[in-house]
Amino acid sequence: MDSKIPKPSFLKKPIGPLSLPGNARLPLTRDLMNLPSANSTMFAKMRLPSPDKRSNGGVVNRAKLRRSRSAIDLNKPDFHRPKFVTTLAPITKGGTINAATVALMASSDLVKPQADTNGARMHLRRSRSACDIAMKSNVSLASSTNSSSTSGASLLTGFKRQPTAGCTNGKVPVVPAKVAKMTTIPPRPGTNAAHSKPSSQKATSSASSTVTATSKKALSHTKPIAGVKNASAAASIKTTSSSAPKTSGVGAKAAVKTMNKRIPSYDYKARFAQLQEKHKALVEKHEKLLEEHASRESLQELYDECSRELSSLKRQHALLQAELQTFRLENEELKQTNLACSTALQQTEAELNKYREKFTVTNQENVELRKQLKELEERSAFLEEENLTLHDTNERNAELLFQANIERKDLHNMVMDLRGNIRVFCRVRPPLPSETNRLECLWKYLDEQSIELMATDGSNKRMDFSFDHVFHPRTTQQDIFDNVSPLIQSALDGYNVCIFAYGQTGSGKTYTMDGVPDSLGVIPRTVDLIFNAVNDYKRFGWEYEIRVTFLEIYNEILYDLLDTSGTTKDLEIRMANAKNKTEVYVSNIIEETVDSTGRLHQLMNIAKMNRATAATAGNERSSRSHAVTKVTLIGTHREKCETCVGSVNLVDLAGSESPKTSTRMDETKNINRSLSELSNVILALVQRNEHIPYRNSKLTHLLMPSLGGNSKTLMFVNVAPFQDCFMETVKSLRFASQVNSCKMQKVKKNKALMGSAVI
Numbered sequence: 001m002d003s004k005i006p007k008p009s010f011l012k013k014p015i016g017p018l019s020l021p022g023n024a025r026l027p028l029t030r031d032l033m034n035l036p037s038a039n040s041t042m043f044a045k046m047r048l049p050s051p052d053k054r055s056n057g058g059v060v061n062r063a064k065l066r067r068s069r070s071a072i073d074l075n076k077p078d079f080h081r082p083k084f085v086t087t088l089a090p091i092t093k094g095g096t097i098n099a100a101t102v103a104l105m106a107s108s109d110l111v112k113p114q115a116d117t118n119g120a121r122m123h124l125r126r127s128r129s130a131c132d133i134a135m136k137s138n139v140s141l142a143s144s145t146n147s148s149s150t151s152g153a154s155l156l157t158g159f160k161r162q163p164t165a166g167c168t169n170g171k172v173p174v175v176p177a178k179v180a181k182m183t184t185i186p187p188r189p190g191t192n193a194a195h196s197k198p199s200s201q202k203a204t205s206s207a208s209s210t211v212t213a214t215s216k217k218a219l220s221h222t223k224p225i226a227g228v229k230n231a232s233a234a235a236s237i238k239t240t241s242s243s244a245p246k247t248s249g250v251g252a253k254a255a256v257k258t259m260n261k262r263i264p265s266y267d268y269k270a271r272f273a274q275l276q277e278k279h280k281a282l283v284e285k286h287e288k289l290l291e292e293h294a295s296r297e298s299l300q301e302l303y304d305e306c307s308r309e310l311s312s313l314k315r316q317h318a319l320l321q322a323e324l325q326t327f328r329l330e331n332e333e334l335k336q337t338n339l340a341c342s343t344a345l346q347q348t349e350a351e352l353n354k355y356r357e358k359f360t361v362t363n364q365e366n367v368e369l370r371k372q373l374k375e376l377e378e379r380s381a382f383l384e385e386e387n388l389t390l391h392d393t394n395e396r397n398a399e400l401l402f403q404a405n406i407e408r409k410d411l412h413n414m415v416m417d418l419r420g421n422i423r424v425f426c427r428v429r430p431p432l433p434s435e436t437n438r439l440e441c442l443w444k445y446l447d448e449q450s451i452e453l454m455a456t457d458g459s460n461k462r463m464d465f466s467f468d469h470v471f472h473p474r475t476t477q478q479d480i481f482d483n484v485s486p487l488i489q490s491a492l493d494g495y496n497v498c499i500f501a502y503g504q505t506g507s508g509k510t511y512t513m514d515g516v517p518d519s520l521g522v523i524p525r526t527v528d529l530i531f532n533a534v535n536d537y538k539r540f541g542w543e544y545e546i547r548v549t550f551l552e553i554y555n556e557i558l559y560d561l562l563d564t565s566g567t568t569k570d571l572e573i574r575m576a577n578a579k580n581k582t583e584v585y586v587s588n589i590i591e592e593t594v595d596s597t598g599r600l601h602q603l604m605n606i607a608k609m610n611r612a613t614a615a616t617a618g619n620e621r622s623s624r625s626h627a628v629t630k631v632t633l634i635g636t637h638r639e640k641c642e643t644c645v646g647s648v649n650l651v652d653l654a655g656s657e658s659p660k661t662s663t664r665m666d667e668t669k670n671i672n673r674s675l676s677e678l679s680n681v682i683l684a685l686v687q688r689n690e691h692i693p694y695r696n697s698k699l700t701h702l703l704m705p706s707l708g709g710n711s712k713t714l715m716f717v718n719v720a721p722f723q724d725c726f727m728e729t730v731k732s733l734r735f736a737s738q739v740n741s742c743k744m745q746k747v748k749k750n751k752a753l754m755g756s757a758v759i
């Protein structure tokens with residue numbers, strides 16, 4: 001080679017190290033590139049610490065600082081210089097960065113990962129030499145597809161922290177999810193992003209080309225905009241950085257060829273030309289670095305912006321987390337509430353269905369009831385009309401009934417009048433079981449009204465007696481009362497009625513009037529009849545008030561049998577009306593108003609207990625006084641404004657007694673005298689005397705209205721069937737016969753009541 005190319009004469013073949021004449025020396029790379037010295041302020045600012053510097057905590061190890069390479073160094077195949085590595089730790093530490101940051105960082109060649117997976121060389125970046133540029137250009141030219149697609153996968157890896165020694169054990173760096181999402185390249189497990197398949201590279205390439213369209217616009221902004229705009233800016237930066245090798249294109253390729261061409265050491269011209277090429281390449285590299293530096297400045301600002309945005313997002317994230325927690329709690333509560341409401345709703349729906357069924361049934365019943373109601377209303381209207389008709393009819397019938405009742409009273413009174421105002425019933429009592437040894441008279445009951453008595457003196461004399469009715473010994477109490485009750489009806493119709501029993505002691509007067517518990521007499525039956533009749537008369541519109549008095553005449557003295565106080569009151573028989581001298585009343589007597597049969601029976605028992613009794617020859621329990629039970633009936637017809645007052649005097653006379661057998665002469669005399677006065681009055685009435693001696697005895701005076709006045713009188717003449725009573729029996733029968741023949745004046749109906757007397 002030396003033979004072919006002649007050496008210049010002024011040049012000597014260097015024996016040892018290259019020596020230049022005088023102060024001449026080979027130009028250094030720095031000189032050729034016209035770069036500032038290492039201690040230049042501008043360059044120092046632009047130069048970033050190498051990975052070694054970072055590993056030493058920021059202390060610059062000047063021993064490891066690379067010197068500027070000479071052309072010789074550049075020609076060495078294993079030449080490398082520390083490449084500028086951006087400090088990405090603060091960015092990746094936060095975990096998330098915005099898309100603009102990602103794009104901007106990815107666009108920088110300085111942060112691109114090396115295809116070489118050697119851990120030692122991954123973090124030791126070297127400066128690009130002209131050879132590197134040429135090699136890259138060659139690579140780009142050799143496979144345009146691969147060169148263009150590096151933006152995809154390398155973009156992703158460019159955002160990752162550069163793998164350290166600890167993470168270079170063959171594991172694939174993890175690509176942040178947000179970055180992967182933004183670049184639309186899903187990381188594949190076990191596959192380095194730098195070694196992505198061509199299909200994915202094509203996809204990312206298209207994404208990169210799309211971003212490139214807005215790159216220049218994004219770069220014009222000093223402060224990148226977050227979001228898509230930032231991504232566009234980053235993409236534009238990448239495009240700018242990657243476009244330099246492309247623009248150098250063919251020239252660079254020729255330069256590389258020129259640089260790679262081995263030049264003899266003595267060919268200074270060629271070497272100079274080569275150096276010029278290298279200088280040119282370095283100048284281009286310098287310009288590129290300046291551009292990258294400018295982009296990194298914007299990247300720092302972008303990083304600060306992203307950091308602030310990240311902090312804000314973190315705060316928002318924390319707030320949203322708290323809010324999310326609150327919402328979750330509220331959601332749980334709402335779920336529980338919703339569950340409870342659902343359960344309650346189901347129950348309510350079940351109850352609602354039940355109520356609907358009930359409603360349906362009830363509605364049907366309601367319809368039926370409405371039909372029935374309508375029918376009932378029609379029926380009611382019909383019945384109301386019928387009721388009105390019946391009411392009118394009833395009123396007419398009531399009027400007719402009232403009139404008929406009046407007519408009945410009149411007719412009944414006429415019958416009573418026809419029968420006589422003084423009627424006499426004769427009753428012969430049967431012998432008691434204890435009286436079987438007593439001889440009886442010969443009786444012959446001719447008919448219901450006549451009786452024949454045979455004389456006991458042997459003369460066979462027969463004595464006939466006629467009365468209104470004759471009752472033989474077997475006559476019951478009910479048969480007796482059936483003949484008495486018409487008189488009680490007259491009392492209810494407003495007439496005065498007097499019923500008394502006359503006869504010798506032991507003849508059966510008290511039995512006839514009071515009776516015994518097993519066989520009630522006239523007085524208790526009269527009471528029952530009165531109350532039954534009063535209830536019946538209510539249908540005719542009559543309301544009755546019943547008053548009762550119990551009086552005893554003993555030894556011509558009046559006693560109130562209802563007075564249980566023990567104090568003797570002066571009871572006087574007084575004239576009720578001066579015009580009607582036959583009407584009398586008893587002063588100071590207790591008059592009880594009774595409203596029930598029970599109360600009246602209770603009062604009767606009280607009166608019976610207070611009555612004086614004693615044993616006589618003819619009766620072990622002889623009534624030694626005259627007992628007068630008076631029942632006053634006051635009827636009122638409110639509609640007709642009518643009032644009727646009737647009375648019933650029920651008199652149980654003391655028994656007459658022969659003075660021969662009497663042990664209490666005064667008592668017997670008074671009894672016999674009063675009975676004699678009674679006979680005299682009746683005889684006076686029979687003989688129609690002007691003077692009737694009513695006042696000769698208390699008994700006749702008290703019975704004056706009943707004997708000769710406005711009264712219907714019934715006298716029982718009781719006789720004993722025994723022969724030893726023959727004389728007294730004949731005496732009583734004769735007296736009764738005289739009474740029976742007595743014709744009293746026509747009885748008038750009572751019209752009003754004054755005090756306790758009947759007018």
Ligand SMILES: Nc1ncnc2c1ncn2[C@@H]1O[C@H](COP(=O)(O)OP(=O)(O)OP(=O)(O)O)[C@@H](O)[C@H]1O
Nearest residue numbers: 429430505506507508509510511619622623654655
């Ligand atoms: N019809 C009769 N049937 C059955 N026993 C009768 C009848 N009449 C009276 N007696 C009985 O005869 C007895 C005497 O009767 P009661 O006391 O009535 O006579 P009385 O006339 O009242 O006597 P007194 O005047 O002394 O009071 C009583 O034991 C009574 O029970």
